[in-house]
Amino acid sequence: MNEILFWGSNENPIFVKNEIEIITKPTQFKFEKENENGIKQISSGYSGTIFLFENGKAIEYLKNSSxxxxxxQIENIQKVAIGFENEAILTKEGNVFAKGFYINQENPNKFINISSLIKDPNDRIIQDVVSGIYSIYLLTSNQNVYGIGSNRSGQLGFDYKTLPKTEKPILMMKNVSKIFSGSSSYSVFLLNSNQELFCCGSNSYGQLGLGESIKGTIQKLTKIQNIPKGRIIDIQCAGEHSIMMIEQKSPKRKLYSCGRRFHSGIQGDAYEFTEIKSSLFEKIIFLIFLVGLNIL
Incomplete structure (x- = not known):
């Protein structure tokens, strides 16, 4: 039997014991017969939650679904990623199946193989997939990043007027080692092999860490200049702030945040990545592990 703890908003009462609205205490959630090898990953967004099991199978709970x-109905799943209304499934063979309004407007509830739509056939083996709020990002085995979906905030790295959306993956950047976004984020961060960090998308609250002089929508991949020293381990992106984990010598790891005050774990609005100090560090680092599930 596999068990998890669940709490927070429960707009879909079928999800946990028919309880609706807000669950303030952790509630046990059980899987009786889904799989014998344990839960590998959980991905959650506004539209629902996906549970991936060690045997490569997955189930989903969708909002307002009967x-x-x-x-x-996809086998050998390696990773799942869910956004506001889009889902992406990465298989062990390197294929990515996705669905959503901005992925397939004619049939948004049908999974399609978006990796097969990449123009260059040498780039169709996918190593990682990450979902933003309305966009999906693919990291190929050749270390190239493609984006698909909405570009309403420039989150695909192109001018919104000339490319409002795309239902075919479009090349964003080469020589990328990691992608960071989030299910409620209109932004994306791309890290190259030299530990140089690039970003694009919504920056209305300084959540890209570019500095106070650069605000609004960033529609072109832009290098972040003032990155804290150390090796970037992970970045968690929300709608109005971002949190970065840096590996350093002493202490071994630190958290830095930028974006809207009260959301980011620091005293006021921060337009550059600012260190999170005090007891908040332990609390937020736990939440990053709990929500992100992909730090290491």
Whole structure:
């Protein structure tokens, strides 16, 4: 039997014991027969939650759906990623299947192989997939990043007027080692092999860490100049702030945040990545592990 703890907003009462609205205490959630090898990953967003099991199978609970829980009819799943209304499934063979309004407007509830739509056939083996609020990002085995979906905030790295959305993956950047975004984020961070960090998308609250002089929508991939010293381990992106984990010598790891005050764990608005100090560090580092599930 696999068990998890659940708390927070529960707009779909089928999800946990028919309880609706806000659950303030952790509630046990059990899987009786789904799989014998344990839960590998959980990905959650506004539209629902996906549970991936060690045997490569997954089930999803979708908001306002009468079919909960529903098995995803894709085998050998390596990773799942969910956004506001889009889902992406990475298989062990390197294929990515996705669905959503901005992915397939004619049939948004049908999974399609978006990796097969990449123009260069040598780039169709996918190493990692990350979902933003309305966009999906693919990291290929050749270390190239493609974006697909909405570009309403420049989160694909192109001018919104000339490219408001795309249903085919478009090349964003080469020589990338990691992608960072989030299910409520209109932004994306791309880290190259030299530990140089680039970003694009919404920066209305300084959540890209570019400094106070650069605000609004960033529609072109832009290098962040003032990155804290150390090796970037992870970045968690929300709608109005971002949190970065840096590996350093002493203490071994630190957290830095930028974006809207009260959301980012620091005293006021921060337009550059600012260190999170005091007891908040331990609390936030736990939440990053709990929500992100992909730090290491």
């Amino acid at each position: 079919k909960n829980p529903e098995k995803i």
